Amino acid sequence: MKRNLMMVGVVAASAFASQAAMADAGLDLAKAKNCMACHAVANKVVGPAYKDVAAKYAGQKDAEAKLVTKVMKGGSGVWGAIPMPANPQVSEAEAHTLVKWVLSQK
Numbered sequence: 612m613k614r615n616l617m618m619v620g621v622v623a624a625s626a627f628a629s630q631a632a633m634a635d636a637g638l639d640l641a642k643a644k645n646c647m648a649c650h651a652v653a654n655k656v657v658g659p660a661y662k663d664v665a666a667k668y669a670g671q672k673d674a675e676a677k678l679v680t681k682v683m684k685g686g687s688g689v690w691g692a693i694p695m696p697a698n699p700q701v702s703e704a705e706a707h708t709l710v711k712w713v714l715s716q717k
């Protein structure tokens with residue numbers, strides 16, 4: 612009985628750890644692709660805070676596709692006059708990973 616409870620604890624702990632690892636992978640990619648030069652998770656830098664982006668698009672089904680295009684091609688006018696430049700260093704698959712990570716910020 613005690614042993615079973617311990618097993619539950621181990622499974623729960625490793626589920627939590629893999630979630631944290633996923634979050635870190637998103638952050639690492641964002642750092643590697645220079646996104647964090649203009650963005651932070653919790654506050655506005657040159658671009659909007661990623662948690663504000665997540666809040667703005669919460670529940671919008673087409674948000675991921677739209678933001679993938681925006682990340683790759685750049686654009687302006689959603690958050691202010693400052694444009695985001697195109698990010699040609701990011702592949703479409705990487706843009707999906709980055710946008711999923713951005714939209715998961717709270």
Ligand code: HEC
Nearest residue numbers: 644646649657658686687688689690691693694695698709
């Ligand atoms: C040179 C600065 C700069 C860099 C580098 C940059 N961004 Fe941005 N980003 C901005 C600005 C400025 C905006 C606001 C654009 C607007 O108002 O439409 C923005 C907006 C965004 C948005 C919200 C777009 C929208 O239409 O709501 C996302 C998502 C985003 N950036 C992700 C990224 C990712 C991922 C990277 C790295 C590949 C990145 N950004 C790199 C400046 C930057």
